[in-house]
Amino acid sequence: MIDHWRDAPDAARSAPAPFGRDAVVAHVAELAVSSDAAPLVLVTGPIGMGRSSLLAAVRAELTARGFTPLSLRVARNERDRPYSLASRLCAEIAALRSGDARRTARATAVVSLGEAGRQLAAELRSALTVNDKLTVLIDDAHWADPASRAVLLSLTRALAGGPVTVVCTVRPSPADPASERAVLEQLRAASLAEVVPLRPLGEQEVAALIAHTLQARPTAALLSSLQRECRGRPAAVLAAVAGHLRTGGLQVYDRHVYLTSPDRPPELPLDLPPIEYLRRLGGTVWAVAKAAAVMLPLGTAATGLIARAVGRDEEEVRGALSELSVEGVLRQETEDGRWRFRLPLLASALTGCLGPWERRSLARLAVTAIWAGDAVADDRYLADQLVVAGRSVDARRAAGELLARGTAAMLDDGYCAERWLRAAAELATEPRQRARVLVAHATTCCLQLRFAEAIDSAGKVLSEYAEDHVDSATLLEIQLAYVVALAGTLDTAALTELCDGGWRSLPGRQWHRVVTRCIALCHLDRWREADEHLALLRHVWHRDDDVFAGLGLLVSECTGAYMGRFEPFEQAVADPTDWPLWASGPRFRFERLWQLARVLMAFGEQERADRLLAAHDPPSAYRTLPDQVVADSQSGHWDRALDTARLGLATGLSVGYAPSHTLVSRETSVILGARGRLTEARAVIERARSVQPVMLHLLAVAESCLDEALGDVEGALDVVARGLALAADRGLVVGTDVLWLRSAGLELARGDRAAARRAVAETGRTAELTGTGRARLCHLLATATVEGDRAAAAEAIGLARQRAQPLELADTLTLAVRHEVADSGLLHEAYALYGGLDALLRRAQLRNLMRARGVTVPHRAVVTAENERLLATLVTEGLTNRELAAALGSSEKSVESRLGRLFKRTGYRSRVELASAMLTDDYRA
Incomplete structure (x- = not known):
C-alpha cells in the first residue's frame, strides 16, 4: 500500500525527513557509501511509517555529499510482470554506461536473464570507473515480482565487497514466501544484508512533528489522541492534524495547539492514497473494507453482517478480510478471532467514504442485530449507530435509548452525550418525551460549557413545552440553564432585560421567577441585589417543594459566603447531606458538592475543598475546566493548570458560571507573571475585563504584582485601591483578604505606616468575618510585616505549611525574611519552592534578597x-x-x-x- 498521505499541511510536506529520523537517515546514507557495509540495505516498516520520505531524505543526503544515486520506484502492477524490476534496472544501468541522459525510471526494456543476478552485477561493475561508488535506491520493493526479488537477493552475493549498494524500502507482509525470508536471513547472517526497521514515533517525536508543522506545541490531550489513532505513524499523524484543522477541531493559543473536541474524528478527504489504493483492489475488497469500518466492533457477528451488507457470501467476505490482512490493513486477534484495523485512523477515513444511504443501511443492520441479540456491542457503539440509523429503525425506541445513554454520560462523556441527546430530540415525536430530551440536552450543554447549543434547546422548551409538558421542578431547571447559557454566550443585554422586568413574565410560578432572577443578577455582577432579592422573598421559595427549597438554599449559601455571611455556608460544608435534594439523584449531589467546593477554592481553601469532595465521594470525577485550573494552580501543578487555562481561553470554555472566567484569568496571570511572562499576563487580565466582567476585583492582586515588578509601586497601590472599592460597591468580601495584605505591604513600602496599619486592621476584620485559613494567614502576615511581630510571622509560616500551597508558602517565607521577622535560612526553602513552580522571575527576585541577606545561592x-x-x-x-x-x-x-x-x-x-x-x-x- 502507498505509505504517503498526501493530505498534510505544506510545512510538513516540505520537511526534509520525518521527525526523529535524522539519525536513521544518516545511518542509511552512511551504509550506502561505505565500502565495508552490506551490499543490500532494507528499510522496513508498515504503512504510514514514512519509508518513501525517508528514502527521499537519503537521496538528498547522498546528493549533498556529491554522489548521484540511481533511483527507481516499483508500482503495484509490476508484481504480476515477471522480471519487471530487473528489466528496468538493466535498462537504467545500460543507459548509465552509455551516458544516455534521456533514460527514465519507467524504462521497459526486456532482456534475457538466464543468470540474472550475475549479469546485473557485471552490468553494475562495468558501469563504474575505478574508485566510483554507486547507490541504487528502490522504493516500494515489496511490489516487485517474485523473479525480480530473487534477482535482487542473488545480486547481493555477487556485489559483496564491491562499490555498489542497493537500498530498498519494503513493507513486510505475512504473505512473503518463506523461502525468500530464509534467503534473507542467510544474507543477514553473512553480513551481506542489513535491515533498518522504522519504529513508530514516540510521544516526543510526534510532538516535534506537530510543532514543526503548526509552529505551536501540542497539548497532552492532543498527543494522546493522535497516538491512539495513528499508532506513531508520521503520515497518519499529519493526515489527522490536517483533518482536525479542516473541522476547526484544533485551536492555537499562546503558541500551544489544543484539540477542542477529543471525541470528534478528523475530517479526512476521500482521495487519500491509502483509500485510493483500497478502492483499486476491486469491488469486493473495497466494499468489505468500507463495511468493516462500521461492523468490526460487533466481533464474531461482524463477518455475517458484512456479507449481508455487501451482498456476498461469508466465504467471499472472509477472503476479502484475509486480503486486507495481507495488505497490512487488518489484523486478526488470536485469542478471540476478532478482526481489527491496524491503524484506527484508517477506519475513520473509510467511514467517511460511505454515502448517506450506505452509512444508514449499515447502522440499521448493526442496530437490528444488537436489538435482536444476534450481536453484542458496548453502549457507546450502539448509541453512535442509533444516531446514524435515525428513523430507519424504531424511532421511539431509539429516542428512548439515546435519552438514557445521553443522560448517563452527561458528566463523563459530554461530547457524545450532547450528540446523542441532540439526535434523540430529532427522533422524539411525543411532546413530553421531546421536552425531556431537550431539557437533558440543555443541561448537558451547560455542564460541558457548550452554551450556544444550550440556549437553543432551553429556548425550545420554554417557548413550546413549558406550560403543558414540563413539571414544575424541570421548568426551574431549564430556566436556570437558560440564564447560565445567556451568560456563557455573553448576552448581557438579554440578562439585563430579564433582571430589570422580564423575569416577571417568565413561565411558571413566583418561586420560579425569584430563583431565576437571582441567578441572572449574579451573572451580571449584581451580587448585592441578588442577595437582597433572595432574602426578601425567602418565604416564596423556601416552601415544601424540595427542588425550590434546595436550589434556593444552595444559591443563598454561596452568595452569602461571597458577601461575608459565612455561617450558613460553613454549616453546609460541615454537612452537605443536610439538604432537601441530597437524596434526589447523583446530579443534584454533584451540583451541591461542586458548588460548595468552588466557593471554597475562590477563598483559597483548596485543601478544604479536597477534603469535602473526598469525604462525600461525588458521583462523577468530572470537573469543569475552571475548577481544574484553580485546583491545579493552588496545589502547585502549574504546567497542567496553564495548559488547561490556555484551552479554556482559546475555546471560550472558561466562560459561564460566575465567576469562572475571572478565576481562570487570575490564576493564569499569576502563573505567567511569576514566570516572567509579564505582557502576556497583562493581556489575560485585559481580556477578562472585556469578556465576562464578574468579580473583577479578584484580578487586582495579580495586576498589582505586574506593576510592582516593573517598579511602579504607586500604580500597584492604585490597582489594589480600585479593586477594594469595586468589591465594596458589589458588597463582596471574597478576595479582599489578599488585597488588604497587598495594601499593607505597598503602603509600608512608600512609607505610610498609618495607612499600612489601617490595612492590617482590615485584614483582621476580614479574617474574623470569614474565618478562612487564607484570611487568617493574611492577617498574621500583615501584622508581622507592619508591626515587626516575629511571633505572628512564625504562626503565619506554620499555617502556610499546613495549607500546603507552594506559591503561598514561598511568598510567606520571602515576605517574612524581607521584613526581618524570620530567619534568613528560610530563603533556601522558598527558593526551592519557586524552582518547583518554574517561577523564573520570583527566583531571580529572591536571589537578590538572598545576596542582600548573605545567603548562598546554590x-x-x-x-x-x-x-x-x-x-x-x-x-x-x-x-x-x-x-x-x-x-x-x-x-x-x-x-x-x-x-x-x-x-x-x-x-x-x-x-x-x-x-x-x-x-x-x-x-x-
Missing part, C-alpha cells in the same frame, strides 16, 4: 542558565531596558551587558531574532 551553573532564560523571556515580552532593569533589580547598564553576553553566546543578532527563537522553541539554551 548551583551557580543553574543560576546562569536561568538568568539567561529569564532575560530571553522578558525580551520576548517586549520590555525596554529600563523595564528589564526594574524587573531584574539591576541597572540599565548591567542589562545591556547581560544582553550583549547573551547575544554573543547564542549567536542571535537582535532582539527580534531572539524573540522569534523563543516563540518557536528554537532558543539555544
Whole structure:
C-alpha cells in the first residue's frame, strides 16, 4: 500500500525527513557509501511509517555529499510482470554506461536473464570507473515480482565487497514466501544484508512533528489522541492534524495547539492514497473494507453482517478480510478471532467514504442485530449507530435509548452525550418525551460549557413545552440553564432585560421567577441585589417543594459566603447531606458538592475543598475546566493548570458560571507573571475585563504584582485601591483578604505606616468575618510585616505549611525574611519552592534578597542558565531596558551587558531574532 498521505499541511510536506529520523537517515546514507557495509540495505516498516520520505531524505543526503544515486520506484502492477524490476534496472544501468541522459525510471526494456543476478552485477561493475561508488535506491520493493526479488537477493552475493549498494524500502507482509525470508536471513547472517526497521514515533517525536508543522506545541490531550489513532505513524499523524484543522477541531493559543473536541474524528478527504489504493483492489475488497469500518466492533457477528451488507457470501467476505490482512490493513486477534484495523485512523477515513444511504443501511443492520441479540456491542457503539440509523429503525425506541445513554454520560462523556441527546430530540415525536430530551440536552450543554447549543434547546422548551409538558421542578431547571447559557454566550443585554422586568413574565410560578432572577443578577455582577432579592422573598421559595427549597438554599449559601455571611455556608460544608435534594439523584449531589467546593477554592481553601469532595465521594470525577485550573494552580501543578487555562481561553470554555472566567484569568496571570511572562499576563487580565466582567476585583492582586515588578509601586497601590472599592460597591468580601495584605505591604513600602496599619486592621476584620485559613494567614502576615511581630510571622509560616500551597508558602517565607521577622535560612526553602513552580522571575527576585541577606545561592551553573532564560523571556515580552532593569533589580547598564553576553553566546543578532527563537522553541539554551 502507498505509505504517503498526501493530505498534510505544506510545512510538513516540505520537511526534509520525518521527525526523529535524522539519525536513521544518516545511518542509511552512511551504509550506502561505505565500502565495508552490506551490499543490500532494507528499510522496513508498515504503512504510514514514512519509508518513501525517508528514502527521499537519503537521496538528498547522498546528493549533498556529491554522489548521484540511481533511483527507481516499483508500482503495484509490476508484481504480476515477471522480471519487471530487473528489466528496468538493466535498462537504467545500460543507459548509465552509455551516458544516455534521456533514460527514465519507467524504462521497459526486456532482456534475457538466464543468470540474472550475475549479469546485473557485471552490468553494475562495468558501469563504474575505478574508485566510483554507486547507490541504487528502490522504493516500494515489496511490489516487485517474485523473479525480480530473487534477482535482487542473488545480486547481493555477487556485489559483496564491491562499490555498489542497493537500498530498498519494503513493507513486510505475512504473505512473503518463506523461502525468500530464509534467503534473507542467510544474507543477514553473512553480513551481506542489513535491515533498518522504522519504529513508530514516540510521544516526543510526534510532538516535534506537530510543532514543526503548526509552529505551536501540542497539548497532552492532543498527543494522546493522535497516538491512539495513528499508532506513531508520521503520515497518519499529519493526515489527522490536517483533518482536525479542516473541522476547526484544533485551536492555537499562546503558541500551544489544543484539540477542542477529543471525541470528534478528523475530517479526512476521500482521495487519500491509502483509500485510493483500497478502492483499486476491486469491488469486493473495497466494499468489505468500507463495511468493516462500521461492523468490526460487533466481533464474531461482524463477518455475517458484512456479507449481508455487501451482498456476498461469508466465504467471499472472509477472503476479502484475509486480503486486507495481507495488505497490512487488518489484523486478526488470536485469542478471540476478532478482526481489527491496524491503524484506527484508517477506519475513520473509510467511514467517511460511505454515502448517506450506505452509512444508514449499515447502522440499521448493526442496530437490528444488537436489538435482536444476534450481536453484542458496548453502549457507546450502539448509541453512535442509533444516531446514524435515525428513523430507519424504531424511532421511539431509539429516542428512548439515546435519552438514557445521553443522560448517563452527561458528566463523563459530554461530547457524545450532547450528540446523542441532540439526535434523540430529532427522533422524539411525543411532546413530553421531546421536552425531556431537550431539557437533558440543555443541561448537558451547560455542564460541558457548550452554551450556544444550550440556549437553543432551553429556548425550545420554554417557548413550546413549558406550560403543558414540563413539571414544575424541570421548568426551574431549564430556566436556570437558560440564564447560565445567556451568560456563557455573553448576552448581557438579554440578562439585563430579564433582571430589570422580564423575569416577571417568565413561565411558571413566583418561586420560579425569584430563583431565576437571582441567578441572572449574579451573572451580571449584581451580587448585592441578588442577595437582597433572595432574602426578601425567602418565604416564596423556601416552601415544601424540595427542588425550590434546595436550589434556593444552595444559591443563598454561596452568595452569602461571597458577601461575608459565612455561617450558613460553613454549616453546609460541615454537612452537605443536610439538604432537601441530597437524596434526589447523583446530579443534584454533584451540583451541591461542586458548588460548595468552588466557593471554597475562590477563598483559597483548596485543601478544604479536597477534603469535602473526598469525604462525600461525588458521583462523577468530572470537573469543569475552571475548577481544574484553580485546583491545579493552588496545589502547585502549574504546567497542567496553564495548559488547561490556555484551552479554556482559546475555546471560550472558561466562560459561564460566575465567576469562572475571572478565576481562570487570575490564576493564569499569576502563573505567567511569576514566570516572567509579564505582557502576556497583562493581556489575560485585559481580556477578562472585556469578556465576562464578574468579580473583577479578584484580578487586582495579580495586576498589582505586574506593576510592582516593573517598579511602579504607586500604580500597584492604585490597582489594589480600585479593586477594594469595586468589591465594596458589589458588597463582596471574597478576595479582599489578599488585597488588604497587598495594601499593607505597598503602603509600608512608600512609607505610610498609618495607612499600612489601617490595612492590617482590615485584614483582621476580614479574617474574623470569614474565618478562612487564607484570611487568617493574611492577617498574621500583615501584622508581622507592619508591626515587626516575629511571633505572628512564625504562626503565619506554620499555617502556610499546613495549607500546603507552594506559591503561598514561598511568598510567606520571602515576605517574612524581607521584613526581618524570620530567619534568613528560610530563603533556601522558598527558593526551592519557586524552582518547583518554574517561577523564573520570583527566583531571580529572591536571589537578590538572598545576596542582600548573605545567603548562598546554590548551583551557580543553574543560576546562569536561568538568568539567561529569564532575560530571553522578558525580551520576548517586549520590555525596554529600563523595564528589564526594574524587573531584574539591576541597572540599565548591567542589562545591556547581560544582553550583549547573551547575544554573543547564542549567536542571535537582535532582539527580534531572539524573540522569534523563543516563540518557536528554537532558543539555544
